[in-house]
Amino acid sequence: MAAEIISGKELAATIRNNISSDVFNLKQVGIVPGLTVILVGNNPASRSYVTAKEKACQEIGIRSTLLEYPDTITEEFLLHEISRLNEDNDVHGILVQLPLPKQINELAVIEHISPEKDVDGFHPINVGRMMTGQDAFLPCTPFGIVEMVKSKQIPISGKHVVVIGRSNIVGKPVGQLFLNEHATVTYCHSRTTNLKEITKQADILIVAVGKANYIDSEYIKPGAVVIDVGVNRLESGKLCGDVLFEDAQKVAGYITPVPGGVGPMTITMLLQNTLLSAQAVNRSNVKG
């Protein structure tokens, strides 16, 4: 039997409806959730991600502001802009689109964002809070992946989760989130020697390798949950994931498509984090 598809697009629509009504309620008490996105330079992929984020904000009533700068700006200038946004009470979320030009130290920039406005969940304070199981802004792609698995009532506790990829944005934190849900987690990466042997043991396989159609049915245990984080554009212009979908679908129990899988969930969790930040401000106003 072919695997059941976990549609990120459908789940995202449901969650966005809920966010939208919470945004409406906040507006009744005079708070308009606001996200400011900083885009440096002219990377086409970054621009298209930023455009998608802005559109999603507008659709659900979050005020979004885009600050665009040329790729010649200095780190000092960017840090100064972030300081200004940290102080601005109308800004609940700050997102600096990565990558940044090489004269700018990305870690210094991320560390300069107030942890209370770090809706990407990249600040070391939020990473540390996540690792120790405290309240934190969770990074959007990993957060969205866990929500997708939970949406199908798939058990996580005691299951073997295998993550292929170890980036700071996806691989490392997604493994940590599944560990927090009591899974047994294995990380694989470019130096892993026996990849197929390990992935075939996965109850839940998270694929973030960045290579088009790389994982086929031979890497997958029958009935496993396969989450495809890849976004690759083929020469034909068509988008595809890191998993060879039609082949993998014959073996897996659940699978996420590309497009319409993890991508829409990433943006949805950004909206969710911006809402959470604005709600926290409202709570501290009420307390005085």
Ligand code: GUN
């Ligand atoms: N570049 C690629 N993915 C992301 C992301 O999730 N957030 C930011 N800020 N930059 C990115």
